[in-house]
Amino acid sequence: MNFQQLRSVRETSRRGFNLTEVANVLFTSQPGVSRQIRELEEELGVDIFERNGKRLTGLTEPGKSILPIIERLLVEAENLQRAGDEFSDQTRGTLSIATTHTQARYVLPQVVQQFRGSYPDVRIALQQSSPEHIAEWVLSGKADIGIATEGLSQFKDLVSFACYEWNHMIVVPEDHPLLNQHVLTLEELARYPLITYDQGFTGRSHIDAAFSQAGLRPDIVLTAMDSDVIQQYVSLGLGVGIIASMAAESGRSFGLRTLYGKHLFTPNVTRLAVRRGTYLRTYILDFIRAFAPSLSVDAIREAVMAPEENGE
Numbered sequence: 001m002n003f004q005q006l007r008s009v010r011e012t013s014r015r016g017f018n019l020t021e022v023a024n025v026l027f028t029s030q031p032g033v034s035r036q037i038r039e040l041e042e043e044l045g046v047d048i049f050e051r052n053g054k055r056l057t058g059l060t061e062p063g064k065s066i067l068p069i070i071e072r073l074l075v076e077a078e079n080l081q082r083a084g085d086e087f088s089d090q091t092r093g094t095l096s097i098a099t100t101h102t103q104a105r106y107v108l109p110q111v112v113q114q115f116r117g118s119y120p121d122v123r124i125a126l127q128q129s130s131p132e133h134i135a136e137w138v139l140s141g142k143a144d145i146g147i148a149t150e151g152l153s154q155f156k157d158l159v160s161f162a163c164y165e166w167n168h169m170i171v172v173p174e175d176h177p178l179l180n181q182h183v184l185t186l187e188e189l190a191r192y193p194l195i196t197y198d199q200g201f202t203g204r205s206h207i208d209a210a211f212s213q214a215g216l217r218p219d220i221v222l223t224a225m226d227s228d229v230i231q232q233y234v235s236l237g238l239g240v241g242i243i244a245s246m247a248a249e250s251g252r253s254f255g256l257r258t259l260y261g262k263h264l265f266t267p268n269v270t271r272l273a274v275r276r277g278t279y280l281r282t283y284i285l286d287f288i289r290a291f292a293p294s295l296s297v298d299a300i301r302e303a304v305m306a307p308e309e310n311g312e
Helices: 003-014 019-026 030-044 061-088 101-118 131-140 204-213 227-235 245-254 282-291 297-305
Strands: 049-052 055-059 093-099 122-128 145-148 158-166 168-173 194-197 220-224 240-244 256-260 268-275
Touching (some): 003 061, 019 030, 055 061, 093 131, 131 268, 158 297, 194 204, 227 245
Parallel strands (some): 194 220
Antiparallel strands (some): 145 268, 158 268, 168 240
8 A cells, every 4th residue: 555546546536536637636647547546446455436437437335434544644644744844944835825815915915924024934825716716725735724704614624713804895986876875775785786706705695695685686797806806897987896894995096985884794704724634834823823813823733633523
């Protein structure tokens, strides 16, 4: 039994049983992947995958039990390497962060600046995508940390921590009629075309839920992942913008005015996630604490290493 066999099984499951994709990810050939899988199955004495001819179609019942064990073995192998790196050189390495545009643009710069002051020899790789992809990157080990508002708490193999709460705000051009409203209501807001985030981004589910609970069907004419893009189109007069509070300050550069929406929408919670069972190097722990000072190192380690039912 060797790690290449274990990686072949894990990636086959992750890649929808497409051996061509598995071979590309593992930098080998498709026959090589098939051989690694078959050799492991022969050693274990069971079939891990169901087959239709030469094509793999799914996991067998034994395979469903074996795959989580393989995942744990590979995580521990990575932890062993991380531990070695930690004690051989505690101040060097790469910190990979997967996050949304809003977090990368408006929240992380100050944290990254502070972190770089403490760890000038640690490279930082920022990857921006949707919450779903962020979770996948952390689960696969492509990213050390995931930061987003929506979705991260839904994955059982991630441990996520609540970091801070924020609200949505409304942005309009200087002469917009909504500026004359003493108390802004959802009914008034729904009278205008709206511009806000894509589904699954930056608290969009709370926006949809608020209108739905009020029995309203807003006319959302444009969506985007990027707060600046939303504000750009609001400045062109295409609609009223609903954006994250941390992005509202930049509205001034677009000539926009801000209206508070705290009373209209449920508050949002930004979460930071790491893969369950992962050994976290000191500089990763320090970055987490810089982003969420209320968390202690002991609490982070305990949650990450706890069994699933006891995790955050």
